[in-house]
């Protein structure tokens with residue numbers, strides 16, 4: 001378990017951007033934490049680190065957004081950003097076709113509220129927990 005504390009949105013963004021460097025392709029990352037915990041901020045930082053040029057916004061209403069990565073040097077070609085907040089079961093995620101991206105070698109998948117679709121997520125899913133304190137966030141990774 002690894003625990004870090006960030007003191008601002010920018011710090012969380014930067015931490016995620018840095019975290020993106022150790023991704024190889026095919027990873028699924030579940031972001032666990034309450035509303036306002038910084039999950040979307042993390043997704044934005046990760047996207048930046050992966051070389052996504054588009055503006056990343058919360059997919060709460062559309063459920064899933066796919067960003068293209070046009071970096072010749074990287075094997076990672078897509079970032080899939082899912083917000084499962086409004087989903088009730090695995091069936092919903094299968095209905096929108098998100099599961100087709102899971103584990104694709106050229107894709108990183110990031111999922112907010114993974115608890116809602118836990119059954120269809122692979123065992124190797126990397127879970128990151130966010131805890132809210134007043135002006136800080138504690139980010140807990142598995143190793």
Ligand SMILES: Nc1ncnc2c1ncn2[C@@H]1O[C@H](COP(=O)(O)OP(=O)(O)O)[C@@H](O)[C@H]1O
Nearest residue numbers: 006007008009012035036037038039040041137
């Ligand atoms: N240390 C921090 N890390 C990330 N966000 C923070 C931090 N401190 C305050 N915030 C604020 O908390 C909110 C996090 O929003 P967001 O990332 O959309 O949350 P979530 O997606 O988990 O619902 C933002 O308004 C951000 O400015």
Ligand SMILES: [Mg+2]
Nearest residue numbers: 039040058112
């Ligand atoms: Mg969010």
